[in-house]
Amino acid sequence: MSKTREELRESVRIRDECVRVNSEIPSAIFVGAAATLAYLGWTYRTTSDLDIAVEVVGDVDEDRLLELGYSKDPQTGDWYTPRNLKIDIYKGSLNGFSVKEIANQSVKVEARKDKWIKVAKLEMLILMKHRAGIVTDVQALVRNRYSSINWKYLETIAKDDVEGKEIKNVARAFGLLKQT
Amino acid sequence: MEAIRPTFHILTSIQTNLPMKPAYTLDELAHATGRSKPTAYRYLTELKQNGFLITSHRGAFSLRDSVFLPITIIPHIIPSLHALNQARKFRLRNGKSGIVKAMKLLRGVGGMATLDYAAYEITAYQTPETFFFYPDSFEKAVRILRENNYVESSKGKVVLLPRIGDFSKPVLRIFYDSLAVGGRGILDAIAISRKYPETTKSSGYFDFILNLARKVEQDTRGVERIGSNTR
Numbered sequence A: 001m002s003k004t005r006e007e008l009r010e011s012v013r014i015r016d017e018c019v020r021v022n023s024e025i026p027s028a029i030f031v032g033a034a035a036t037l038a039y040l041g042w043t044y045r046t047t048s049d050l051d052i053a054v055e056v057v058g059d060v061d062e063d064r065l066l067e068l069g070y071s072k073d074p075q076t077g078d079w080y081t082p083r084n085l086k087i088d089i090y091k092g093s094l095n096g097f098s099v100k101e102i103a104n105q106s107v108k109v110e111a112r113k114d115k116w117i118k119v120a121k122l123e124m125l126i127l128m129k130h131r132a133g134i135v136t137d138v139q140a141l142v143r144n145r146y147s148s149i150n151w152k153y154l155e156t157i158a159k160d161d162v163e164g165k166e167i168k169n170v171a172r173a174f175g176l177l178k179q180t
Numbered sequence B: 001m002e003a004i005r006p007t008f009h010i011l012t013s014i015q016t017n018l019p020m021k022p023a024y025t026l027d028e029l030a031h032a033t034g035r036s037k038p039t040a041y042r043y044l045t046e047l048k049q050n051g052f053l054i055t056s057h058r059g060a061f062s063l064r065d066s067v068f069l070p071i072t073i074i075p076h077i078i079p080s081l082h083a084l085n086q087a088r089k090f091r092l093r094n095g096k097s098g099i100v101k102a103m104k105l106l107r108g109v110g111g112m113a114t115l116d117y118a119a120y121e122i123t124a125y126q127t128p129e130t131f132f133f134y135p136d137s138f139e140k141a142v143r144i145l146r147e148n149n150y151v152e153s154s155k156g157k158v159v160l161l162p163r164i165g166d167f168s169k170p171v172l173r174i175f176y177d178s179l180a181v182g183g184r185g186i187l188d189a190i191a192i193s194r195k196y197p198e199t200t201k202s203s204g205y206f207d208f209i210l211n212l213a214r215k216v217e218q219d220t221r222g223v224e225r226i227g228s229n230t231r
Helices: A004-024 A033-040 A062-067 A099-105 A122-131 A135-148 A151-157 A161-173 B002-017 B026-033 B037-049 B071-085 B099-109 B115-123 B138-147 B170-181 B184-195 B199-203 B205-230
Strands: A028-030 A050-054 A086-090 A107-112 A115-119 B053-057 B060-063 B088-092 B111-114 B131-135 B150-152 B158-160
Touching (some): A004 A033, A122 A135, A122 A151, A161 B053, B002 B037, B026 B037, B037 B053, B115 B170, B115 B184
Parallel strands (some): A050 A086
Antiparallel strands (some): A028 A050, B053 B060
């Protein structure tokens, strides 16, 4: 149990890292674990890597990243922040959504006092997680953020009726949605 | 073992005919198992009794994704699933999780931590969220928590589990618990297996697949290295 307090600070570390990455890469939109944490109150389980979608390609030009102190693993091609956290950068599309759509629909959340970061819109994040097969995250997002979900909007961005119904079934299973 | 035998048939049908999804309907289960809706409902009850069901409501339900693990591993995780089925969740009366305080209190009771915090202690891989604990005396642990302003809550982050099954090898037990709980627990189990491959060998086919994955990962890195050198 010696690491307890350290462990409790882990998600704080990720939150602080998001704030720093946001200042270094202004067009970054957090889409993976960090976005999930932002919606679930920064206490949800996650690995400490970051995923960002970036519309302004110049923001993540390789030379610029190196200048900022980011590093690239020559063997795997993975990028790391100056604080040594793995970061995946998406420039084209992600799980069926173009980075442009993700950026246009992104929302600002306060990660720390007066420090804002942009995260993928909740409905998009749910569908991205669903398409990536991360079942537990879909369940957690629907269960904990049910009242914030715009179901009509979710239906418009779902790839078909079946996908929208599958997300509604999660809400039904948890006793949140009474009718389909 | 007798009680879980019918579940194997259900699990095989699910694994063969259902995709992994965050929720299903009773109609889908009936279709997957090739049975009527009432029979599918009976199967659902059986899945619930064996700890595979997360939630169900009005014909929709969510399963732990451990339901998709190789059938040979299921007998190993059944005790963990039964313990999870009987879990009791607590939080402080003031609404806070009270994890740090509970850790201190429960240390006095004796027992073993598992899942999130225990896995993090071993692997430092995923941030922990909930404190799961097998107290030596369940009733004593409940009493101590209550005496210290803890109340039972479905969203409690301090979870007591009854000691069901074998605890002679703590790392192995944490490994099987992580598999049983499913979701991100399966990632923990893989991380544990990477650190203690000898201890987790008893997982049979699962261990075999993990070893193959390790080999592919190592070989692929080698290929990438060679590729980058020749460019």
